[in-house]
Each structure stands twice: as C-alpha cells, then as structure tokens.
Amino acid sequence: MARRGRRGFTMIQRISVAAGLACILAACSPPSQQQSGPAPGATAAGSLQPGQYRTVVTMLEMNMPGMSGQNINMSPMTTEDCVTTADIAEFTQGNMVDANSGETCTQSSMNTAGGRIQGQATCTGPYGARTMQINGSYTANHVEMEITSTGDMPGGGGQMTQRMRMVTDRIGECPAGESAD
Known part of the structure; x- marks a missing residue:
C-alpha cells in the first residue's frame, strides 16, 4: 500500500528510513502505469477491510x-496506521510505490488481484538505477510481502541488494478522529 502515514511518508519509505537505507529502498512510483490488476472502479476493495493495521518489517x-x-541483526520495525477505503482502492489497482525527488520510475508490472501481490518497478535518479521486486499475498485482514531491492550505491560504490519481509495485520477500527472512509 503506497499510503502516506501521519508523518507524510509512504509505508515503504518508512521501512527504508528505519532500515537506514533510504537512498536505496525508498519506493518509486511510475509516471504511467502498466498494470495487470483490476481496472479502476473494478477493484477488489471488498477483499481488504479498512481499519487500524500494524505492520512489522524484518x-x-x-x-x-x-x-x-552478512546477517542482518536489526530489530524488526513496527508501525501502526489507519488504512482507508481510498488506500485500499489504490492498493488493489496496483499503485504500490511512490517516486523520490529527482527520480523517474516505471512499473513494468504490478498485479494485486485475487489475493496475490506480484510486481516489479525500476527507478533511475541521481544515484543511479534500482529495481524492486515485490511478491506476496493478502486476505481481508492480512498483507504479507517480500521485497527485494537491487540498486547502485551512491558515489559509484557498487551494487547493493536487500531483501525484507513486511507483514501487516488489521488490529481493529481506526482510532477516534482518524476515519477509515
């Protein structure tokens, strides 16, 4: 879900900051979409429920x-966000990623239909090119994804590859004052 949380970051950007690797993992969004998911207006919004979600990134x-x-001995990062019906519509239409400043991104494929999540996006910018491969699944109250990101390190330092797991579970209704509509 490329939704922006209370701090103005997308979920994947928050993951990146927590991992200390924002220059490589921050998500990108395509200027034009080529999606194999549901057409606009024909989303699987009924498959996911709005509400308060807890996300654990490892x-x-x-x-x-x-x-x-190297083994990564980082503690998993946990966040909570109110997910709205608009967020779910965006997710089920394959809008999984957002662009960083100065980047050009293309989404070669993104499918979020039938409980499966599969896709790839490539971004180029001041630090070179990077590719994200996303695979996962979702149910009415659960999203699980594995994200592999490969990209150029700043300053020509070579290639960096990272793999992380993101598990998101609905934990109830959104808190008062945060509407899930």
Missing part, C-alpha cells in the same frame, strides 16, 4: 561491497 538479507552475505 530485514532478511543485505549484500553490498565489503558486506556480502
């Missing part, structure tokens, strides 16, 4: 020059 692997094969 870094699984990180490889970069001088650090290949």
Whole structure:
C-alpha cells in the first residue's frame, strides 16, 4: 500500500528510513502505469477491510561491497496506521510505490488481484538505477510481502541488494478522529 502515514511518508519509505537505507529502498512510483490488476472502479476493495493495521518489517538479507552475505541483526520495525477505503482502492489497482525527488520510475508490472501481490518497478535518479521486486499475498485482514531491492550505491560504490519481509495485520477500527472512509 503506497499510503502516506501521519508523518507524510509512504509505508515503504518508512521501512527504508528505519532500515537506514533510504537512498536505496525508498519506493518509486511510475509516471504511467502498466498494470495487470483490476481496472479502476473494478477493484477488489471488498477483499481488504479498512481499519487500524500494524505492520512489522524484518530485514532478511543485505549484500553490498565489503558486506556480502552478512546477517542482518536489526530489530524488526513496527508501525501502526489507519488504512482507508481510498488506500485500499489504490492498493488493489496496483499503485504500490511512490517516486523520490529527482527520480523517474516505471512499473513494468504490478498485479494485486485475487489475493496475490506480484510486481516489479525500476527507478533511475541521481544515484543511479534500482529495481524492486515485490511478491506476496493478502486476505481481508492480512498483507504479507517480500521485497527485494537491487540498486547502485551512491558515489559509484557498487551494487547493493536487500531483501525484507513486511507483514501487516488489521488490529481493529481506526482510532477516534482518524476515519477509515
């Protein structure tokens, strides 16, 4: 879900900041969409329920020059957000990623239909190119994705590859004052 939380960051951008790797993992959004998911107005919005969701992000692997094969001993990052019907419509239409400043991104494929999430996006910008591969699944109250990001390190330092898991569960209604509509 490329929804913006209370701090103005998309979910994947918050993940990136927490991992200390925003220059590589921050999400990107395509200027034009090529999606194989439902057409606008024909979303699977009934498949996901709006409400308060808890997301746990775990870094699984990180490889970069001088650090290949290192185990990542980072604590999982946990956040909570109110997910609205508009967020769900965006998600089920394949709008999974947002652009960073100065980047041009293309989404070569994104499918969020039938309880499956699959896609790939490529971004180019001041620090080079990076590609994100997203695979996962969702039910009415649960989203699970594995995201692999490969990109150029700033300053020509070589390639960096990261793999993380994101698990999101509905934990109830949105708090008073935060509408899920």
